[in-house]
Every structure is written in structure tokens, then in C-alpha cells.
Amino acid sequence: MTPTVAIVGRPNVGKSTLFNRLVGKKLALVDDRPGVTRDRREGEARLGDLEFRIIDTAGLEEATEESLLGRMRAQTEAAIEDADVILFVVDARVGVLPADRPFAEMVRRSGKPVILIANKAEGGAGMAGAYDAFSLGLGEPVPLSAEHGEGMADLFEALMPLFPDPDEDGEEEDPNKPLQVAIVGRPNAGKSTLINRMVGEDRLLTGPEAGITRDSISLDWEWRGKPVKLFDTAGLRKRARVEDKLEKLSVADALRAVRFAEVVVVLLDATIPFEKQDLSIVDLVEQEGRALVIGLNKWDLVADKPGLLTELKEKAARLLPQVKGAPVVPLSGLAGNGIDPLMKAVFQVYETWNRRISTAKLNQWLQEAIDANPPPAVSGRRIKIRYMTQVKSRPPHFAIFGNQLDALPKSYTRYLVNNIREAFDLPGVPIRVSLRMGQNPFDKDRK
Template sequence: MLPTIVILGRPNVGKSSLFNRLVGRKIAIVDNTPGVTRDRKEAEGRVAGRDVRLLDTAGLEEAAPETIQGRMRASSEAALREADLALFVVDARSGLTPADRAFATWLRRQSVPVILVANKTEGRFGGQAAFEAYELGLGDPVAVSAEHGDGMGELHDAIREHLPAEDEDDKEDPDRPLRLAIIGRPNAGKSTLLNALLGQERMITGPEPGLTRDSVAVEWRDETGALVRLVDTAGLRKKARIEQALEKMSAAASIAALKECEVAILVLDALLGMEEQELRLARLAEREGRAVVIALNKWDAVEDRPGTRRRLDDVLTASLAQLRGIPVVPLSAQTGRGVEKLMPAVREAYGHWNRRIPTGELNRWFEAMLTRHPPPLSEGRRIKLRYATMPKARPPTVVVFGTRAEQLPEDYRRYLVNGFREAFAMPGVPIRLQLRGTTNPYAESDT
């Protein structure tokens, strides 16, 4: 029996869009009209590296049992009873409603584990809109945009943690493979690099761009003997150039591989440098919460090596600050020179990405940061930051609590993120900073 995941929520929060996104194809009809989904839909898909059964349900509504809405709710409740995991979806853009709160209270009484999904968080401040969902008491919300695909990597990670083990004996399997994706533009040398890592001609290579049409998974052991599941992806081009159906499928497979991986190797052609296509890929990896290592390929053909590195560093500093300190490994996949340095860099990046900081150590750093630069005023009132926790790694996530913490300006948030990265030596991995305001009804005014 496949693990069963049920998607629940009130009407028009984006359940069917999320269902289609997780299944990987359009099955459920999506429309802005509430109540389009009346009968639950079922499909199999691959989520978090596992084959699962997904159930899309009608919107949860308070209604009499004999009405259509009442029968729709009964069908959703029946789906929950046969599920191993529930995804409770709320609309972060429109905010919480009394119905959301009522159904969250009901879900807390059920025996099925629940992941809270804050949907429609696209845009610059979309993630901040998700914080209101904390008050539902269902744990940390996972911010996603089902329509645009944002945040799906973190949702896959959350689902992976809640699914029942495939084999009870494998719960703490020390030989679980590190999931690695090789990404980059066509003809950057991705397949040649895979062959160099494996020590065999596993992939067809050549000077023609786009030889690899699909993502190909290979399991192998690196020089330490550790297992690696490596996915070589078809190159991603600018959207305007993705015309043929095959290439559209290749681009989708590349993005899916990125969502499934833990570390991404971004292959750059050292003769071309880092252009907008590579930056877009790196930002997608960061948005999905993946650690990134740059493989600077064709290094043997570069004449001005200091100048090439300087130009790359300038681009990374100016355009990829959210992955500050990203490791760069110059190599030649064709000759094999420098390839031996790549997997140690990947392992180190994975270690940073997977690291949890103890609360005591975290708050000593936090207090030092506040002492060095106290938070600024917001609309003439003080922002009081009280303490920080790190609820999860993969990627490292810091939650800061305080009065009006959510009003913290962007430059101070960057100060905290950069300080955290430097203090705990986490170069090249995304760092999530979440802010939660606290109120005390008995406290006097802070002004």
C-alpha cells in the first residue's frame, strides 16, 4: 500500500492547484470559483522521493449534513480517516478566516499528522504573509505558491519527515544516499562531469547542445565510500527558446530534480561566466532551500584565470547575496583535473545545510548582535527582539520572537542573516529568517 496524503482546506485556497503540482500533471480542474471540486480526486505521484497516493478533497465548509456542502465535508472527513498525512491549506494572501480556525481546531483532535501549508505566498513579501498561520497551533507553516511552484522543495522536505518509513529497519539508515542534482545551461558540461565523477561513459556527450533530453538518476559511491544519488538534468534554456514539447518536458524534469535534491551542483562554462540563466537557476535553488556548489568547468581553457575568478566573484556578490560565500570549484570535466575537489565541497555544503545550532549558543550570538546594533525604531516605536530559536535545518531556519518583530526593516534582517552565516560558518546555503511578534496585554506602552 502506498502512503496516502490528503489535501484539506476551505474552498478556493488552492487545494487543486497544489494537488496538480504534487502529482506533476493537471488532473484537477482549477478555477477561481469556490466549490469547483465536489468529488474527491485521487492520483499517484512521486513526492519527497517516494511513490504516494494523493487525495484532493472538496472544500471544508460548515453545513448541514443533508446539503451538498455537508456531503462534501463528510467526503473530506472520510478521506482523512484513510490518510497517513494531511496537508491543511490556507490562503496566506487573504488571511485566516473563522472557518480556517474551526477546521484547525478539529484537525488538532485527529490522530493523523498535519502539515500546515500557507498557499499563495508568491511575491517579495509573500513569506511574511504566512506567519499569521502560526496561531492555528499546527506547527510551522510551509509557505508555497502552488500556482508558481515556489516553496515546493521545502514542502517535499516536510512531507518526507512525516511519511511512514518504507522499512522499519531503515529509519536510521546510515547508508541513505545524499541526493545531488547537476544543473546548468545546455552544453556547459553536465554530462561530461557526471561521467568524470563515475569514472565511466554513462552519459552520451558531444559538442551539440541539448543531447540530454531527460533527467537520469545514477547511484554511486564517492571516494569516501558514501552513497550518492546523482541526477544529471537536461539543460534549462530561456523560456522563449523552449518551443518543442520535448524541451518543455526536459525543463520540467530539471526543475523537478532540483526540488528533489539536497545539494545542487551548478555547472558554469568558465569561458562564458555566470549569466542571467545561471543566476536564475541559482535563485531557484535558493528559493527551494537547497545548498549550492558551483563547478567552474572548462577551467583548462581559461587564459586569464585571476580575471575570470574576479569577474565571477563580483557577479556572485552583487546578484546572489542570499547564497553568500557559495563554494566555487574550478575544474575540467573533460580532462578530470580538479574533479576530485568537487565531492568534498559538496559534502561540506551538505553539512552546513543540515546543521542545527543549540538554543543556548544561538541566543548568545543573538544577544551579541543586538548589543552591537540594537533594532531601529518602527513608526517611532521600539522593536523589542527577545529571543531566537532554530526549529529546523535543511535549510537552516531561525525564528526571532519580539514585540513588533514583524516590522523589522529589510536591512536589519540582512544584518541578522549575514551575522548568523558568519558566526556559524554556513557559506553558500540558504538561511531562512522568520519573525514572530509577541504581545503582552498587561505591559505598558513601549513608546
């Protein structure tokens, strides 16, 4: 169930600006004059991986029940009753006023979790007013600037313990939905032959000639009681060598199959593996964010070479760092060997591709990673990484929040990605990282 958060406070403390910031749109009217908001306004908010319903309320003022102000206050009290969490906002520039205190007592009596927000806290004067908010007895204030987006990381940290973990209330996947698996590779790698062996009939045309398959053909199949939709694709050659119009259409169809697949098996010819085009195909799969399995076809022709599999696995790790740990499975489509290990790897990497990591575990790991190797300093100021959250899966995508992240070296981002992959066992899947910062209100070049 989606939690509900209500924003309350006296007039003109920036409640509607905070509401707009959290929903990502200018839904609520904002003006310097107090009392612009009268009715409750609701929206769908997102902060990191927290999703919740947010309610903007009218400013709390003392008034008789019959008056307009009194009716506005009744609407705010109804929002407090409806909320799971209350954000009580004060103006850090002017500090705590006598009018704030009775309403602070009202939200305390509600028995709901309350987060005290000291808004407009940019600059030295703002921070002084934020410290003044301690006197309300609502705990430690969260200083932020809703207008400039500063302090949202601290708000996330305050909200996070009050929300259920997204892992705990996620929807169960439909067990009857077939897993979409695309088989791709260079021409004549044996893709159609392999699929014929999998489905147990000569469903696809095969032969020694390269480029027999033109359309991307989908076949429904079942492996150990699990539904699978297999996609056979045209062989992918170097773009410079693709001249025929029909072949261009076939290649476009194959690329479309990769985009719609969940797991992609890149089939290599074990007699000439890891050609430049093989690496380009893997790179394409990574860019599309698909889970990856590498199949070494025609393994029966090289199986007598001792240590070859270990050598090729090491070569894969060296040449394909962007999908480090991707399963490398020897097989023979012609002989029908290795299909079971291939499908085990497919389902395993699919599970990894869907994995979600709780924010608490991520941030515990992040602190250890930063302690072991702190981010570098820029112009004498150390880059500060505040927290991290997983914003989505399929593939795993993480957002890092902090200051001066635009100056974070790519080498440090790679360090974090490699450590995430190792710490949370994420082999064979692309990992996405977004760097997010609050805007600097004193930056004159900011639009």
C-alpha cells in the first residue's frame, strides 16, 4: 500500500514549493503572498526509490470554525488524520514564530510520525534559523531549500525508516509469463541449429550457407515446466559489410528482438571465439540493458583441448568488463549437448537482472566502500557522496546522491560499480548508475 505524506505548517513557509519539488511538476500555485493554497492538493511523489502520495495543505492559522480560515484549517486537520507521515515545515529565514508552536503541538498529539522541515535554509542565516527549530520539540530539523532542491538527500534519509522496504511489498511475477530469450551472433554461428535441438524438431531452416535466417522467428517452448519464448535472429555482420537492402532489414529485425528480449544468448563459434564482431554484439546487448549469457557453440570440435574453457572464461572477463561474470557455457547445437547448463545459466542471470537491493543494505555497503577508498578532493573540497538507492531493476539501476558529483572521476564510478557487482553478486548484467545533485542557488550560470 502506498504511504501518504502530508505537508503542514503556517502560511508562506514554502509548503507548495516542497510539494511541487516532490511531485516533479508545478501542480500547486506558488506566490510570495501567504494563503494562496486553500484546498488540499494531492499528487504522486517520488524521492529516490520511495514512492508515496503527497498532500499539500492550507497554512495553519487560528480562526473560528465558521470562517473561511477555520474551514481551511479543518481541511488540513483531515489531511493530518489521513496521513501516515507528517512533514511539519517552518521558515528557517525567520526562525520559529509563536504561531508555529500551537500547531507543532497539534501534529505531536496526532500520534503520527513527524519530520520537522526547516525550509529556506540556504545560506548562513537560514542555517541559524534551522537550529532554532529544535525548540519545537519535534526532533532534529531537516534543513533544506525546496526552491533550489538542496537537502533532499537528508529528507530521504529521514523518510526512509518510516516506509516499508520496496522489496517487501513488491508484486509477484506471473509464473505463466514466458521468459523471452533471443539467440544472437555472427552469421553461421549455429543459432538455428541450436534452437531446432532445443524444441526437438527441424523447425528452422539450417545449412552450411551463412545468412539463411532473415526474419526474427519466435517459438514457444517449455524447459523443465517453465515457459520460454525463443527468438532466432539473423546473423549480425560488421555494418560496413551490410549492403543488401534485405540484409539491412534482417539486421534491424534482429536488433528489435534484442530490445524486446529479457535474456540474450550471444552464440560464439568456439573454433574462432571472441572475434571483434562478437565483442560488438555483446556491447550492443549491454547498451540495451539485457541480461547476457555467452554460448560457446561447436564445442565438440575443440573439446579435446585441455584448459581451453578456463582460458576462454578468463578472456571473456578481460575483454568484456562491462558485463563481468557473464556465464560462459560450452555447448553443441548439432549434437544437442550443453542445452541444460545453458538454460540454467539463462534463468539464473534473469533472476540477477530482476534483483532489488534494499536501500539500507546499499548504504551500509556504500559507507564501507567510501571508507576503504574515499572520493578525491576537487579544488580543496572533497566530493561528498551522501547516500545511494536502487531506482529500478531490469537491469539494476542505482542513483547516487551527493555534492559536486559532476566532478567525480569515471574511474571512481567504475570502482563503485565493480564493488556493487561483487558485493551483491550481480554477474552478467549491465549496471546503471545515475549521479544526482541539488542545485546551487548561488551559481550565477544556473538557468
